[in-house]
Amino acid sequence: MAGIWVYAEHRDGNIRKVTFEILGEAKKLAEKKGEELCAVLIGAEVEGMASKLGAYGAQKVYCVEADCLLGYTTGGFTKALCDLVQQHKPSILLFGATTNGKDLSARVAGRLGVGLATDCTGIALDDAGSLQVRRPMFAGKVYAEVAFSEATPQMASIRPNVLAAMTPDETRKPEVIKVTPDVKPEDIRIEVTDVIRTGGEKPDLTEAEIIVSGGRGMKGPENFQILEELADVLGGVVGASRAAVDAGWRPQSDQVGQSGKVVTPNLYIACGISGAIQHLAGMGTSKVIVAINKDPEAPIFKKADYGVVDDLFKVVPSLAEECKKLKSE
Amino acid sequence: MDIIVCLKQVPDTEAEIRPTPDNTEINYEGIKFVINVYDEYAVEEALRIREKVGEGTVTIVTLGPERAVESIRTALAMGADKAVHLDDAAFLGGDANATARALAKAIEAMSYDIIFCGKQAIDDDLAQVGNILGEFLNLPSVTGIVKFDLSEDKKKATVQRQIEGGIEVLEVPLPAVFTATKGLNEPRYPSLPGIMKAKKKELKPVKLGDLGLNEGEVGKKGSLTQVLKYSLPPVRGAGKIVQGDTPEEKAANLAKLLREEAKVI
Numbered sequence: 172m173a174g175i176w177v178y179a180e181h182r183d184g185n186i187r188k189v190t191f192e193i194l195g196e197a198k199k200l201a202e203k204k205g206e207e208l209c210a211v212l213i214g215a216e217v218e219g220m221a222s223k224l225g226a227y228g229a230q231k232v233y234c235v236e237a238d239c240l241l242g243y244t245t246g247g248f249t250k251a252l253c254d255l256v257q258q259h260k261p262s263i264l265l266f267g268a269t270t271n272g273k274d275l276s277a278r279v280a281g282r283l284g285v286g287l288a289t290d291c292t293g294i295a296l297d298d299a300g301s302l303q304v305r306r307p308m309f310a311g312k313v314y315a316e317v318a319f320s321e322a323t324p325q326m327a328s329i330r331p332n333v334l335a336a337m338t339p340d341e342t343r344k345p346e347v348i349k350v351t352p353d354v355k356p357e358d359i360r361i362e363v364t365d366v367i368r369t370g371g372e373k374p375d376l377t378e379a380e381i382i383v384s385g386g387r388g389m390k391g392p393e394n395f396q397i398l399e400e401l402a403d404v405l406g407g408v409v410g411a412s413r414a415a416v417d418a419g420w421r422p423q424s425d426q427v428g429q430s431g432k433v434v435t436p437n438l439y440i441a442c443g444i445s446g447a448i449q450h451l452a453g454m455g456t457s458k459v460i461v462a463i464n465k466d467p468e469a470p471i472f473k474k475a476d477y478g479v480v481d482d483l484f485k486v487v488p489s490l491a492e493e494c495k496k497l498k499s500e
Numbered sequence: 501m502d503i504i505v506c507l508k509q510v511p512d513t514e515a516e517i518r519p520t521p522d523n524t525e526i527n528y529e530g531i532k533f534v535i536n537v538y539d540e541y542a543v544e545e546a547l548r549i550r551e552k553v554g555e556g557t558v559t560i561v562t563l564g565p566e567r568a569v570e571s572i573r574t575a576l577a578m579g580a581d582k583a584v585h586l587d588d589a590a591f592l593g594g595d596a597n598a599t600a601r602a603l604a605k606a607i608e609a610m611s612y613d614i615i616f617c618g619k620q621a622i623d624d625d626l627a628q629v630g631n632i633l634g635e636f637l638n639l640p641s642v643t644g645i646v647k648f649d650l651s652e653d654k655k656k657a658t659v660q661r662q663i664e665g666g667i668e669v670l671e672v673p674l675p676a677v678f679t680a681t682k683g684l685n686e687p688r689y690p691s692l693p694g695i696m697k698a699k700k701k702e703l704k705p706v707k708l709g710d711l712g713l714n715e716g717e718v719g720k721k722g723s724l725t726q727v728l729k730y731s732l733p734p735v736r737g738a739g740k741i742v743q744g745d746t747p748e749e750k751a752a753n754l755a756k757l758l759r760e761e762a763k764v765i
């Protein structure tokens with residue numbers, strides 16, 4: 172019973188959504204392989220989050236707890252996770268392709284000497300029960316089917332907002348296994364001296380279901396207010412093109428695209444964005460794309476499911492009004 | 501301060517990427533190649549540190565085919581001092597593990613205080629090599645930095661790292677590996693005198709045998725993952741242009757479509 176493992180990333184005491192999405196798909200693999208589905212929580216105090224992982228499909232939850240694991244560090248978490256993996260030898264180990272999920276998985280793959288596929292959009296088993304994944308390359312211009320060598324665990328990180336989580340079932344109680352890791356200061360080596368919060372309470376762009384993005388067509392930072400209002404009505408967050416970020420109108424963390432974030436929301440509304448290839452690289456797999464642009468020739472319209480050719484300064488405020496009306500019906 | 505920058509040559513972001521007819525390789529014909537964007541930030545940061553400290557070297561390390569020399573020369577023209585080119589067919593086609601193994605072996609023999617990589621190579625989009633390199637060299641590694649400050653005694657660095665919802669500030673003892681991302685700096689362009697000087701700078705080719713590795717440890721053969729097949733992404737169906745006589749009417753129609761047809765609001 173080797174097991175399929177999912178690394179359960181958490182922030183501020185909450186498990187990140189992508190973890191549940193992976194559990195949903197990994198459950199199918201576990202059933203097919205006849206192995207158990209396990210989740211791994213690492214931190215200072217994590218046991219309280221275990222039941223939720225059970226509700227989303229984990230049969231077993233390893234809770235790796237130590238004071239020195241209070242905040243994420245590459246070294247500390249790598250040591251804790253690798254030791255556990257070497258003890259139990261799972262066949263497959265999955266992560267969310269978040270900033271820290273990618274960071275941790277790469278270091279772990281290096282230490283264990285196993286293959287890792289980044290930012291996958293599909294996971295499956297081949298006939299021999301070996302992991303096989305689908306992942307975008309060249310900023311989504313091509314997709315690759317990737318197979319792994321026999322070295323286990325076979326590892327992959329999964330892009331957020333792509334796989335579907337199961338409906339949680341609170342009656343499903345996981346077996347909780349407490350683990351005291353052997354992590355020393357020389358394993359951690361670095362020190363996190365501060366974490367500066369910039370995002371507020373809103374979800375990160377990579378996890379948002381609805382994104383309203385503005386580009387150079389917004390003409391200035393103050394005008395993003397109308398996008399904020401639309402986003403508030405829709406329960407979404409605001410993103411930006413590189414042109415808007417480089418102009419200093421929005422922070423770097425808002426940038427969508429090849430040199431920014433790759434996002435997969437249910438709805439992406441591009442306002443005053445031309446649709447350069449590097450921008451499309453970041454949002455081209457959104458489920459529904461809307462473009463609001465006064466230039467009918469703008470390339471964004473080739474990708475958009477719904478296009479509005481008009482002045483965004485007139486369309487966006489009305490759209491917010493209309494959506495508010497519809498939502499209150 | 502001796503600084504190493506791992507630099508990869510990749511297709512330009514505008515390039516059209518297609519698989520070969522049998523879908524097992526990428527067709528690189530007619531494609532323009534450039535320095536990986538994130539590696540440009542890495543080169544720039546290395547140059548700035550060397551300039552600030554007033555001594556030391558910046559060495560470019562590249563694993564790649566013959567054409568990669570052009571990108572190496574560009575980095576030398578920006579101001580890097582010398583370069584090492586892992587130039588052997590055996591090195592090619594590797595995954596992150598195989599590439600990091602070769603890079604680590606080459607770097608091991610060099611003097612370094614800081615190693616910079618890019619956050620991710622925009623061809624394979626793996627975002628792995630920096631951390632695996634750190635692991636192989638037994639150095640701390642920090643990914644996706646947007647700020648780098650060297651301490652007074654040059655023994656550690658204070659860096660900022662972009663995470664979801666915020667910025668993390670870390671203190672890192674040197675030597676260490678850092679991967680650079682957008683926001684770290686604005687890379688310079690090579691100057692004309694820089695381009696002239698670059699021609700005379702040392703560019704050392706390194707073969708498999710020079711590293712004491714064997715064929716099975718690097719490149720395609722040394723890889724732990726393998727691409728079975730490439731495919732093009734599904735094309736999005738042609739969209740609708742929302743009709744209406746006024747912007748307000750278009751907005752109302754759009755809202756209705758999003759609600760009733762797309763069912764996303």
Ligand SMILES: Cc1cc2nc3c(=O)[nH]c(=O)nc-3n(C[C@H](O)[C@H](O)[C@H](O)COP(=O)(O)OP(=O)(O)OC[C@H]3O[C@@H](n4cnc5c(N)ncnc54)[C@H](O)[C@@H]3O)c2cc1C
Binds near residue numbers: 389428445450484
């Ligand atoms: C290596 C590299 C990486 C890059 N990475 C990224 C990235 O990550 N993300 C990214 O976005 N870009 C990226 N770019 C930049 C990209 O090439 C484009 O320059 C950028 O996306 C343009 O931003 P934009 O669409 O906001 O501006 P523009 O292309 O200038 O488009 C502005 C649009 O606004 C419209 N407009 C103007 N006024 C109005 C109005 N009143 N109402 C309606 N529409 C209006 C115009 O018709 C136009 O289509 C990258 C480029 C390179 C070379």
Ligand SMILES: Nc1ncnc2c1ncn2[C@@H]1O[C@H](COP(=O)(O)O)[C@@H](O)[C@H]1O
Binds near residue numbers: 509536563620627
């Ligand atoms: N072939 C290579 N030669 C030199 N550096 C590389 C090579 N491949 C990757 N790197 C470095 O590792 C970073 C991340 O690459 P990757 O993990 O492939 O996305 C790049 O930005 C480079 O700094």
